[in-house]
Amino acid sequence: MTQQQIQPPRGMNDILPTDMAAWQRLESLARELFASYAYQEIRVPIVEHTGLFKRSIGEFTDIVQKEMFTFEDPGGDSLTLRPEATAGIVRAMISNGLLHNQRQRVWCAGPMFRHEKPQRGRFRQFHQLDVEAFGYAGPDIDAELILLSSRLLTRAGVQRLELNLNSLGTPQSRRAYREQLVEYFSAHKAKLDADSLRRLEGNPLRILDSKNPDLQDIIAAAPVLTEYLDEESRQHFSGLCRHLDAVGVKYVLNPRLVRGLDYYSHTVFEWVTTELGSQGAVCSGGRYDGLVAQLGGEATPAMGWALGQERLVELLRVQQGETPAVAPDIYFVIAGARAEAHGIGIAERLRDALPGVRIEVNCGGGSFKSQLKRADKSGAAWALILGDGETDRQVAGLKSLRVEAPQADVAWDRLADELGARLARR
Numbered sequence: 001m002t003q004q005q006i007q008p009p010r011g012m013n014d015i016l017p018t019d020m021a022a023w024q025r026l027e028s029l030a031r032e033l034f035a036s037y038a039y040q041e042i043r044v045p046i047v048e049h050t051g052l053f054k055r056s057i058g059e060f061t062d063i064v065q066k067e068m069f070t071f072e073d074p075g076g077d078s079l080t081l082r083p084e085a086t087a088g089i090v091r092a093m094i095s096n097g098l099l100h101n102q103r104q105r106v107w108c109a110g111p112m113f114r115h116e117k118p119q120r121g122r123f124r125q126f127h128q129l130d131v132e133a134f135g136y137a138g139p140d141i142d143a144e145l146i147l148l149s150s151r152l153l154t155r156a157g158v159q160r161l162e163l164n165l166n167s168l169g170t171p172q173s174r175r176a177y178r179e180q181l182v183e184y185f186s187a188h189k190a191k192l193d194a195d196s197l198r199r200l201e202g203n204p205l206r207i208l209d210s211k212n213p214d215l216q217d218i219i220a221a222a223p224v225l226t227e228y229l230d231e232e233s234r235q236h237f238s239g240l241c242r243h244l245d246a247v248g249v250k251y252v253l254n255p256r257l258v259r260g261l262d263y264y265s266h267t268v269f270e271w272v273t274t275e276l277g278s279q280g281a282v283c284s285g286g287r288y289d290g291l292v293a294q295l296g297g298e299a300t301p302a303m304g305w306a307l308g309q310e311r312l313v314e315l316l317r318v319q320q321g322e323t324p325a326v327a328p329d330i331y332f333v334i335a336g337a338r339a340e341a342h343g344i345g346i347a348e349r350l351r352d353a354l355p356g357v358r359i360e361v362n363c364g365g366g367s368f369k370s371q372l373k374r375a376d377k378s379g380a381a382w383a384l385i386l387g388d389g390e391t392d393r394q395v396a397g398l399k400s401l402r403v404e405a406p407q408a409d410v411a412w413d414r415l416a417d418e419l420g421a422r423l424a425r426r
Helices: 017-036 050-056 062-067 086-095 139-156 171-187 194-202 204-209 213-220 231-246 309-320 337-353 368-378 388-393 412-424
Strands: 047-049 070-072 078-081 104-113 125-134 162-167 265-272 281-287 302-308 330-335 359-361 382-387 395-400 408-411
Touching: 017 104, 017 125, 017 139, 017 309, 047 050, 047 086, 050 062, 050 078, 050 086, 086 104, 086 125, 086 302, 125 139, 125 309, 139 231, 139 265, 139 281, 139 302, 139 309, 162 231, 171 194, 171 204, 194 204, 204 213, 231 265, 281 309, 302 309, 330 337, 330 368, 337 359, 337 382, 337 388, 337 412, 368 382, 382 388, 382 412, 388 395, 395 412, 408 412
Parallel strands: 330 359, 330 382
Antiparallel strands: 047 078, 070 078, 104 125, 125 302, 162 265, 265 281, 281 302, 382 395, 395 408
16 A cells, blocks of 8 residues: 655645746845945854744734744743744844944844745745845935845846835824824724734734735724824935935835834835735835844844745746756766766866866766756756767766757866866867
C-alpha cells in the first residue's frame, strides 16, 4: 500500500530552484543597494518571547489577536514565530546596547509568520526585506528611507506603483483624533461589522483600513486625521514632502492610510499596485518614535519599512514574465573510465582558475549523445568534452552550444586561459 504523501502546511510554500532566479536577483540587488546607503545587515531570531509582540504591535491588532503562531516551549515560556521584523530588531538594539548615544542604520531579510487566510500574494510563511534607522528625529531620514525603497523598486524593474503618504501625528494629537473617531463610529454602531466593533473598543483607527464594501460610505465620511495634527506633526510632515518634491518623487496624500501596527507615529507610507488583486501593498513602513522606550530602552526616534518578497516577485512576474533560470557557463561532458578518473579534478582546477564561472559537471554517466542533450538543455554556452581518447592525449574538446563554430581540442594546461578568453568575448 502506497503511503500518503506529506504536503507542506497550508499557506507555507516551497520556493523551487526554477523560481530562485527572481529571488536571488532581488536579494542581490537589495544587498548592494543597502550597502551603498551605508545600512548594515543584522540577523535576529525567528522565535521571540510572545510578550515582545504584544507590547510592540498592540493587544488589539489583528496580528496579535488572531494571526500569531504562538506555542509554549518545554520550559513553560510562551514563544512566537515572528510576525514581523521591527520588534525583534528593536529588541536586539536594546539587548545589545546599540542605541546609547549612537545612531544605527540596519537591514535584515528572512521569513515571517502569520496565520492568515492564504491567497494570492499572502502566505502564512512569507519573506521580507526590512530596513530600519534609529536615532534620527528629522524628516530627512523619512525621505531617505522612502527614496531607498523607491530606488530598489525601480532597479528591480517594477512599474505602475503609487506611493501613498500620510501622517499619524504625535501620540497626543492622535489621542484627540481617537476620541472623535470613537464618537463618530459609535453613532453608526448598528452598521459596523464584528471586526469593526472589536476595533472600536481597542484601536478605532484600524476601522479606517477595513476592506468591507458595506462600510466604505461610513468610513469616507469619518473625521480626517490630518485635521487634528499638532504643529510639530505638521512641520515634520511638510518637511518630508519638501524633500520628496525636491527629488521628484510623486506621491498621493492618503488621510485614510493608518497601517496595521500600533507603534507607528508621524510618517506612514505604502507603495501600492492594482495588479495583484486585493493584496495591493508591496512595500510599507513609517516612523515609530515611541517603540524603543515602550520596550524598555531609552527614548529613541526610529523609522523603517518592510517589503514583501513573494508579493514583489509575483508583481514582477505579472509585469515582465518569468525570470530565466541562471544557466551554467560550461557543461562538462565526461564519458569513459579513464576520463571519469580525471574529469572531476580538471573541473576543480578550472573552478580555482575561473572564480565566478558556472561549471556543471555531468554526473551519473550516460552516452556522449545523451550528455550532449543535457548540455544543450542546461542553457550553457559551451560544452567541454572529455572522453578516453581525449584523456590519453591530455586534451578536452571545446564545443560551442549557441553559435555555429568548429569544435576545438585544447590542452589541459591551456583550458583555463582558453575558456576565460572565450567567455569574455560573449
